[in-house]
Amino acid sequence: MKSQSTFLFTSESVGEGHPDKICDQVADALLDECLKQNPLSKVAIEVAVRPGLVIVFGVVHFISRLDVDAIVRLVLKDIGYVCPDQELDYRTCEIMDCVDLHPSLFNGNGIPSGLEAPANEPAGDQGMAFGYATDETAQLLPLTLDLAHKISRDLKAAQASGMLPWLRPDTKAQVTVEYVEDQGRMVPTRVHNVVITAQHTPDVSIERLRQEILDNVVRKSIPAKYLDDRTEYHIQPTGDVGVSPSGKFAGVTGRKIVVDTYGGWGAHGGGAFSGKDFRQVDRSAAYMARWIAKSLVHHGLANRCLIQLSYSIGIAEPLSIFIDTFRTSKLTSDQLKEIICKNFDLRPAAIAKDLNLINPIYYQTAKNGHFTNKEFPWEQPFDLVL
Template identity: 40%
Template structure:
């Protein structure tokens, strides 16, 4: 690994078109799981000017199957909560179309548990988990601060601390690393949709002044770029037309924002809109859980884990651990221990993390990882394997 370098990650707000789509898809997942904990959902959403379109496959007990009106309501409520009441995209007046249909019986026969057959993976694929000791949440610092900037904008908008912000926004943070540790920002970017009240030069200055206070509030003391010209606030100019009216949004187009900001590999599968039988989601969550516990246990400063699956097959095809030269024990020994602590089948993962619940909408903005485990939410962020790992390996 290089010791001295610059690295950048980006984030997007809850009002970014792709994130609007992700949140609607996960609201649908939660609706079905709230009715039937073994429901199957693969929901894709497209949003554009005054239009919301759902498509995909579902399965649910018929006596509790959500009605079309109920599905439409959760979609509209999600958009309302985000804050879209614009001429070009309004939670109440946007056209809504639902093209969800039944899950393929051929997929079901391979995935479902029956007789002596354990439940199989919902698809083939590779999934990665990652953790590092750059932040208290054991996340890459570049992504951590990119998320925090946009969360602060959203908090101020919802609380009416400022009255000129609209929901769509993006951020980007470039940090300088010395001896492998982040030491400060060399460039910061935020682009945020705003009201027409800020269309003048004075309004744009007001926006920049506000953004500077956000940067200073979020970043550690002394981390602001020394070169103020490397702080970019709405660098293209006015940003009045935004959200799905400015750019169509689709589920699953922000997978790097959702995970590790480019600091770790990604298997390629999106998370939002998928029930936890889909290993794209559940195996990525358990991989993060295992990597985080390894770092939290002091067994490594940096850890990447890969799992792979075949559709219809319960056990993973491979388990790979890489501590990037920072480990205190051999990776092969960690690989031998992990399956003893957590059964890495789809059912085993869901049981261990309590995933057959309506817990997914909160994951769909500001990252699936690096969040606070609270009750049933973000259970994959717990570090409750630390003692067991130490007992086995330390």
């Protein structure tokens, strides 16, 4: 009988007010506005922030207007940048609109605007995308990431409700879990440590901040069965570094791709998500790969599953499909690939249709991971035909 191995693994989450996450949310809010005007608009938007300044740049095809200033301010207000003494104030910050609009009805391939993309519309670029699922949580996500995101959401809720009124939107959470590896399965046993850093107003003491975050967030976010007297808590570990404004504030889109996906588990294709329409397989194929992996695990075909899809610009069908179930499936990779090809159309336009990717659904994806909300289409397991 093989012996089991024990190890530690860590995942991170960031709050909605983290500067990189601000950029992701602004980019996806602008993408949503483009899709409201034309579901087949072609969008590539990037965002950068620093104290007092938001810069938006990129290229958008098939729409004639985009009120960048208004949308940026709405996003900042929603996140919670509403005070003059914060790094950004939605009312007064400077916004640079450097987006090029090309309202032509046709792109270089002669593809018209409309309500449905042509079935064989090719991928907009080469690239590879990964999807991952594991049965260690109900959401079929790694426990490390699931708990880190829950802490981030609960920090935001505690601030919004007035429970922790001194919190500011820029927060970071990190969770380390002790696992036992059992024949390919990752079985979580306990939380080893929790790390939290949060911006706050200067009127709260570090002692009060640490205790109230521990009592009102951490111990409510993490199920008691995973906590014990050996669990370590590092809350604001360097003292008042979190006072807002901090003097350390800069962000760009796409710098939190591991937070967006699986917290370091599985793999990542390298491409960021936010600000891109479905033609960019960095995003659409990653959603499809997650849908496939989650469906296979949901139906008991594996306990863990990693899927890779690769594409070429100008070609609709994927160039390759890779499957790894980490020795947790009774089926071979070829058998699983046959099930995938029978149930899923992997062309970008078909992915967009099956997952509603021409609809303005993206702003919410940029908040607490792209695979954490069961309402997202790719988070609803497909009823496989075996």
